[in-house]
Amino acid sequence: MDNTGENKADATLDLSGVKCPINFVKTKLKLEEMETGQLLEVVVDDGEPIRSVPKSLKDEGHKILKVDDLGGRFKLLIRKGA
């Protein structure tokens, strides 16, 4: 089990109002600038974005450590995969 309580994000990205698949593309581009193991925090909307972005991230080998419900939006803490 990951101990995510104290994890601090190395970068953040607010994708409120950004539609699929642009939200994922932006997340991907940001992750490409980062090192393996670093943490990225993104905010995505409810609905299609919260259904699709986590799946695409998993497919590409990244790991979601934490999901916070912000009410209508979600904050995802992502650890960059290899």
Place this chain on the structure above:
Amino acid sequence: MEIQDKSKLNLEDMKSGGFIKERKKDLFTVRLRVPGGRLSFEKMEKMAEVAKKYGRYGYVHVSVRQSIEIVGVHFDDIDAVIKELDSVGQKIASCGARVRVPTACGGCEYNPNGIMDAQKMVLEVDEKFFGRECHHKFKIGFAGCPIDCPKSSEMDLGFMGMVDPEWSEEECTGCTLCSKACIEGAIVSDSDGKPIYDPEKCIYCGDCINRCPTDAWGEKRKGWFVRVGGKHGRHPRSADDIIKFLPNEKVCDFIDKTVTWYNNNASGRERIGTCFDRVGLDKYKKEVVEDFKE
């Protein structure tokens, strides 16, 4: 010059060979066998070459069942068309009252939604059953997942990949992504974020599994959801749901027994769904399906 063989030309024989008579005298549509709609570049190039040489309309038709049809081929050229296509292993399809070339979606090799290998299965089924004579046409289709692009409910025999999800509490972090992923309402999160699963609402699509960040949701089993008796056409009929989780290794046996049952029970030019409506679905279930239930 008139072809002497033409006097012997039997239209039904031509149809069994995938040559369909067109409006204009002596012109035929040549339907090509492309199981599952997967077409190598090599075959595509040869088709284009042959179509340019022998097709009279300047285009081909992409059929509803994933084949390429070279239109406007003169009767005299049919032998040459067959021979030239065969140089790359491209075969001709069929029409009429027989098992048709099976259709499939792209499958699971590159499509992220794919659960079962529709392309692999379609080749095996095409190899074993293509052209088998029946009372009427018999269409088989494979969908890799419950999104069901190949429309399993419209097939005489439709297969749709599905996965039974299984949850492990140990791995679960209570992130709630599974309940967000599940648009069927089969998963809701409790106050700790842990899933409450309702199998009655589950359509076995695997959305929970492929979104779970910790693999707390995994695969219990995979297999084919089987629908039988669907058709479109003049009198559309939606297929009956027959079996859940039929494994790959039982698919060909199931098709064999179903087609045999159809041939023994149908009357005249009757599709299998119409036969169900006449003799009762229970008869089919009792005589064929029972042996395949878990």
